[in-house]
Amino acid sequence: xxxxxxxxxxxxxxxxxxxxxxxxxxxxxxxxxxxxxxxxxxxxxxxxxxxxxxxxxxxxxxxxxxxxxxxxxxxxxxxxxxxxxxxxxxxxxxxxxxxxxxxxxxxxxxxxxxxxxxxxxxxxxxxxxxxxxxxxxxxxxxxxxxxxxxxxxxxxxxxxxxxxxxxxxxxxxxxxxxxxxxxxxxxxxxxxxxxxxxxxxxxxxxxxxxxxxxxxxxxxxxxxxxxxxxxxxxxxxxxxxxxxxxxxxxxxxxxxxxxxxxxxxxxxxxxxxxxxxxxxxxxxxxxxxxxxxxxxxxxxxxxxxxxxxxxxxxxxxxxxxxxxxxxxxxxxxxxxxxxxxxxxxxxxxxxxxx
Amino acid sequence: xxxxxxxxxxxxxxxxxxxxxxxxxxxxxxxxxxxxxxxxxxxxxxxxxxxxxxxxxxxxxxxxxxxxxxxxxxxxxxxxxxxxxxxxxxxxxxxxxxxxxxxxxxxxxxxxxxxxxxxxxxxxxxxxxxxxxxxxxxxxxxxxxxxxxxxxxxxxxxxxxxxxxxxxxxxxxxxxxxxxxxxx
Numbered sequence: 001x002x003x004x005x006x007x008x009x010x011x012x013x014x015x016x017x018x019x020x021x022x023x024x025x026x027x028x029x030x031x032x033x034x035x036x037x038x039x040x041x042x043x044x045x046x047x048x049x050x051x052x053x054x055x056x057x058x059x060x061x062x063x064x065x066x067x068x069x070x071x072x073x074x075x076x077x078x079x080x081x082x083x084x085x086x087x088x089x090x091x092x093x094x095x096x097x098x099x100x101x102x103x104x105x106x107x108x109x110x111x112x113x114x115x116x117x118x119x120x121x122x123x124x125x126x127x128x129x130x131x132x133x134x135x136x137x138x139x140x141x142x143x144x145x146x147x148x149x150x151x152x153x154x155x156x157x158x159x160x161x162x163x164x165x166x167x168x169x170x171x172x173x174x175x176x177x178x179x180x181x182x183x184x185x186x187x188x189x190x191x192x193x194x195x196x197x198x199x200x201x202x203x204x205x206x207x208x209x210x211x212x213x214x215x216x217x218x219x220x221x222x223x224x225x226x227x228x229x230x231x232x233x234x235x236x237x238x239x240x241x242x243x244x245x246x247x248x249x250x251x252x253x254x255x256x257x258x259x260x261x262x263x264x265x266x267x268x269x270x271x272x273x274x275x276x277x278x279x280x281x282x283x284x285x286x287x288x289x290x291x292x293x294x295x296x297x298x299x300x301x302x303x304x305x306x307x308x309x310x311x312x313x314x315x316x317x318x319x320x321x322x323x324x325x326x327x328x329x330x331x332x333x334x335x336x337x338x339x340x341x342x343x344x345x346x347x348x349x350x351x352x353x354x
Numbered sequence: 355x356x357x358x359x360x361x362x363x364x365x366x367x368x369x370x371x372x373x374x375x376x377x378x379x380x381x382x383x384x385x386x387x388x389x390x391x392x393x394x395x396x397x398x399x400x401x402x403x404x405x406x407x408x409x410x411x412x413x414x415x416x417x418x419x420x421x422x423x424x425x426x427x428x429x430x431x432x433x434x435x436x437x438x439x440x441x442x443x444x445x446x447x448x449x450x451x452x453x454x455x456x457x458x459x460x461x462x463x464x465x466x467x468x469x470x471x472x473x474x475x476x477x478x479x480x481x482x483x484x485x486x487x488x489x490x491x492x493x494x495x496x497x498x499x500x501x502x503x504x505x506x507x508x509x510x511x512x513x514x515x516x517x518x519x520x521x522x523x524x525x526x527x528x529x530x531x532x533x534x535x536x537x538x
Binding site (some may be wrong): 043044045046047048051313314316317318 | 381384385387388389391392394396397398400
């Protein structure tokens with residue numbers, strides 16, 4: 001029966017290997033992002049940050065993870081146990097799922113097969129990313145509902161309303177980008193930026209306002225300052241984290257860092273050329289083979305590191321928004337701005353195609 | 355309205371201009387300031403490797419003193435225990451026997467002398483109360499420990515090293531209190 005259906009075993013194996021590498025890589029990078037956050041925060045605040053756990057404090061995330069494991073696992077009595085555990089799981093799931101459509105590099109050549117470094121080259125990559133990010137709201141809502149706590153519910157409602165408001169502006173800014181590039185798949189967008197030899201190849205030069213709006217919305221999606229009202233509420237009232245302890249809390253916190261990492265990668269891919277190394281003609285060096293893919297991955301990681309630093313830099317500079325100021329910005333300022341951006345982009349495309 | 359003093363600061367209540375309402379220039383200015391902090395010198399002291407210098411009158415751990423021949427000064431008079439506002443000192447006196455002349459200065463000595471470091475507030479009143487220059491507060495501070503019991507320091511932990519048998523340790527423990535001539 002198995003022989004009757006032609007199963008492409010090498011494809012399955014290479015996809016599985018890629019999934020393993022990408023997921024482990026995302027988790028590892030998110031772990032060290034927590035460490036980097038503390039170090040960057042310290043450096044921006046005239047102090048040193050953790051440097052005791054291991055050389056230069058590099059084993060600190062391990063220590064944090066172990067601490068969370070050893071804490072007591074509390075599940076409140078009257079909450080729905082299934083939903084309680086589902087909340088953080090959904091948050092983590094949607095955080096990692098978005099990494100499936102991102103092109104991490106051009107293709108590598110192993111065992112006489114060309115393996116593209118992307119788990120799923122979906123034709124509607126950006127739409128998929130959007131769908132999954134919208135699912136992320138469920139993680140917060142389910143978590144706050146299952147806590148059986150009025151204040152958690154209110155905190156979760158605020159968080160959810162913040163996320164959905166900024167998703168709109170994000171989508172609208174992306175529509176303008178899609179009009180310019182002409183296809184929805186992320187791989188396609190990166191390829192157009194890679195093939196284009198001019199210095200203005202990167203989409204950020206074609207859509208600066210779109211990039212700005214997308215950046216602000218990415219801050220809001222990841223619940224990062226200045227939009228970190230859901231997190232600040234943890235100190236003030238409760239927020240959706242209140243009833244969680246040990247690894248479930250760890251999942252929520254970790255999912256935020258994975259979200260940050262994935263948002264950085266998406267911004268780098270859509271606007272800054274993904275795995276494109278500027279002023280480097282890939283086609284001329286095609287004889288380097290697999291090393292070209294490695295250079296691409298290194299370029300992408302450099303951009304991601306810059307964006308992560310930007311996230312942290314902004315966090316430790318700007319005070320947080322009040323809730324009404326946040327909603328004001330999302331609905332009354334960003335959405336009209338994104339619409340104007342779309343209209344102007346459309347007009348300019350028509351003009352230049354004439 | 356006329357101002358009462360000449361230190362009035364006039365608040366600028368003009369409505370924000372368009373550039374100001376964008377917030378972005380102000381944000382960039384702030385981010386630049388924060389960025390410059392990366393290159394400033396950090397005031398952190400890496401503790402176990404480097405220690406912060408203390409002043410000469412720093413009140414740290416207690417030390418029970420001996421005189422120049424190595425005899426304990428403390429006569430268990432109890433003045434330090436009475437002076438202590440936190441009631442951290444307890445002691446039991448004993449009489450000096452015939453062969454112990456070189457151990458204790460006077461006929462009464464402290465057989466058991468305990469200070470509870472968790473109660474001590476390091477005020478130094480015991481040092482001021484002592485008539486025999488027997489207790490003083492040195493420059494070290496109490497190290498951390500895992501159990502409460504281990505914070506009750508007994509006499510042998512508090513006693514200064516013997517000046518004749520362990521002269522270097524004695525000098526180190528005296529710290530900056532080394533006097534050229536002892537008066538009593």
